[in-house]
Amino acid sequence: AQTVTQSQPEMSVQEAETVTLSCTYDTSESDYYLFWYKQPPSRQMILVIRQEAYKQQNATENRFSVNFQKAAKSFSLKISDSQLGDAAMYFCAYRSGNYGQNFVFGPGTRLSVLP
Amino acid sequence: NAGVTQTPKFQVLKTGQSMTLQCAQDMNHEYMSWYRQDPGMGLRLIHYSVGAGITDQGEVPNGYNVSRSTTEDFPLRLLSAAPSQTSVYFCASRIQIYSNEKLFFGSGTQLSVL
Numbered sequence: 338a339q340t341v342t343q344s345q346p347e348m349s350v351q352e353a354e355t356v357t358l359s360c361t362y363d364t365s366e367s368d369y370y371l372f373w374y375k376q377p378p379s380r381q382m383i384l385v386i387r388q389e390a391y392k393q394q395n396a397t398e399n400r401f402s403v404n405f406q407k408a409a410k411s412f413s414l415k416i417s418d419s420q421l422g423d424a425a426m427y428f429c430a431y432r433s434g435n436y437g438q439n440f441v442f443g444p445g446t447r448l449s450v451l452p
Numbered sequence: 453n454a455g456v457t458q459t460p461k462f463q464v465l466k467t468g469q470s471m472t473l474q475c476a477q478d479m480n481h482e483y484m485s486w487y488r489q490d491p492g493m494g495l496r497l498i499h500y501s502v503g504a505g506i507t508d509q510g511e512v513p514n515g516y517n518v519s520r521s522t523t524e525d526f527p528l529r530l531l532s533a534a535p536s537q538t539s540v541y542f543c544a545s546r547i548q549i550y551s552n553e554k555l556f557f558g559s560g561t562q563l564s565v566l
Binding site for chain 2: 341
């Protein structure tokens with residue numbers, strides 16, 4: 338079974354600075370997808386970024402980018418120019434390829450943004 | 453489109469009571485799922501469905517039942533609530549068209565079992 342680990346329960350960053358959230362996963366599969374989801378206090382789950390394992394290029398979405406290291410099974414999220422609205426719980430998630438539809442989520446990292 | 457609608461948003465039960473958490477989506481998604489969220493454990497899959505009439509167990513199915521009589525609805529039933537079922541519950545539906553996929557979440561149900 339796949340597992341997702343986030344070793345940082347809490348992180349903080351100064352507004353306008355850069356922060357990196359860590360995620361590691363364990364799988365024996367070669368085809369899979371990785372995600373970062375954001376959960377603000379409203380409890381809404383918001384997709385931040387998606388990475389296909391077969392792509393070597395790291396995904397980016399505006400201020401959000403990932404560092405995907407397939408051999409090390411590492412998938413970190415970098416948030417540049419942090420904003421107060423980035424404060425939230427961040428979940429790393431894994432989904433199998435080959436018609437897999439279920440997601441495995443990590444325990445989450447709570448990010449605080451300091452003004 | 454309303455997206456994924458969950459009701460109720462909050463619920464308090466006594467041990468042994470039963471209840472149904474409702475989940476409905478109006479996007480004609482085949483895949484629907486239920487997760488529970490507990491501090492320090494992320495979201496864990498309870499049950500999922502890949503279409504009307506088809507359901508299967510996830511990681512933590514004990515104490516929960518589901519059914520899928522229509523594409524739109526995917527209710528989660530607690531037959532005899534226990535304090536260990538105190539959690540926040542999320543319903544989600546998913547669509548994938550080629551490489552474009554999206555997971556839609558409901559707004560969650562905060563359940564307390566006393």
